[in-house]
Amino acid sequence: NDDGKFIDDCIIYRTGPNSYMVVHGSGQGHEQLTMAAMGRDVDIRFDDNLHDISLQGPLxxxxxxxxxxxxxxxxxxxxxxxxxxxxxxxxxxxxxxTGERGYEIFCRGQDAGEIWDTLVEKGAPMGIIPTRFTTLDWLRTESYLLFFPFDNSDMYPFENEKHGDSLWELGLDFTVSPGKTGFRGSEEHYRLKGKERFKIYGVKLDGTEPAKEGSPLIKDGKQVGIVTIGMYSSLNKHNVGIARMPVDCAVDGTKMTVRSNGKDIPCIAHSLPFYDPEKKRRTAKG
Incomplete structure (x- = not known):
């Protein structure tokens, strides 16, 4: 936005020379685009007949x-x-x-049911099954995929400031090409570099009990942050979470504890992502 803060997670597809499709998340993407289009030579159409079926995994x-x-x-x-x-x-x-090699199938509403049923039927011999959002939460935790607003100050507000996180704080600064200017909020975006109030970083917990959403992160007896999502992977044998923590704590190996379900669970700060850190699986060729 104009404050240089993150307001939604969107993907923009260029479908023609002057035609784009925006798939927005649960933030203000659609509303902000509509406001920005006022008085300009652009048409925005909300398509509620478009369905998205996600087929994810190495197969x-x-x-x-x-x-x-x-x-x-x-x-x-x-x-x-x-x-x-x-x-x-x-x-x-x-x-x-998901952090895996995968595809999204965009189709018309009248075709979605048949495509879904055929996908489930034909995919069964290969182990393809329907899943639920909890699965995506587990996968996003391992793969460092944020979910607005559940990792943001919109959910965990600052004590004396209005909500809004910079790309530098969220680790999403890679989404802006270095040196690019002239976009909405650009001056504020660059001004905020080096002024991070917190960092999104990983935590690796002892044991197998995952941290509950919103669990306090404790260091030297004081709360210093929040675990926004946690999961234990029986496949990868790690107990991990995404957290909001002070910049000086966002260093691999920093010892802290997570207070979850009335227990203090030892943890260390750990860089993100936990799974496939070089992103070779999701970007694989051939």
């Missing part, structure tokens, strides 16, 4: 190739294509919310 590309989706193996990370799937027009993008 997703093999499955789609078996369904005769042309060029699916060559589709780069964060690219998209217009194609047909089981006789229905779809847009498939190589995006997702």
């Amino acid at each position: 997703a590309v093999d499955f789609l190739q078996k369904q005769d989706v042309p060029g699916i193996r060559d589709l780069p990370y964060f690219a998209h294509m217009q194609t047909m799937l089981w006789g229905k027009p779809v847009m498939i993008s190589r995006t997702g919310y």
Whole structure:
């Protein structure tokens, strides 16, 4: 926004020379775009007939190739294509919310039910099953995928300031090309560099009991931060969480405790992501 603060998690797809599709999250993306468009030569249309079915995991590309989706193996990370799937027009993008190689299938509302049923039926022999949002929460924790507003000051407000987090605090500054200027809030964005009030960072806990959302993060007997989401992975054998903590605590190995369910669980600060830190799985080619 104008304050240089993060307000929504969006993906912008360029679908033509002067045509874009914006998939916004649970923040103010749509409202802010609508306000910014006023008085300008641009039309914004809210499409409530567009459905998004997410197919995620290392076998997703093999499955789609078996369904005769042309060029699916060559589709780069964060690219998209217009194609047909089981006789229905779809847009498939190589995006997702899991940290794995995956795809999102955008389709018309009248086709969504049939595409879903066919996907479940044909995918069963490969182990493809429906899942719920809890699964995505676990995966996003391991893979450092933030979920507005649940990791933000909108949920955990500052004591004496209005809500709003900078990209530098959230670790999302990579989303702005270095040296780029002229965008909304650009001056404030650059002014806030080096003035972080906290950092989003990881914590690795002892034991197997995950931290509850909103668990206090304790250091030297005082609360210094908040664990926004926690999970224990029986597959990767780690008990991890995403936390808001002071900048000087956001250093690998810093010892703290998490107060969750009436217990103080020892933890250390740990860099993010916990899983596939070089992002080789989600960006794999071929």
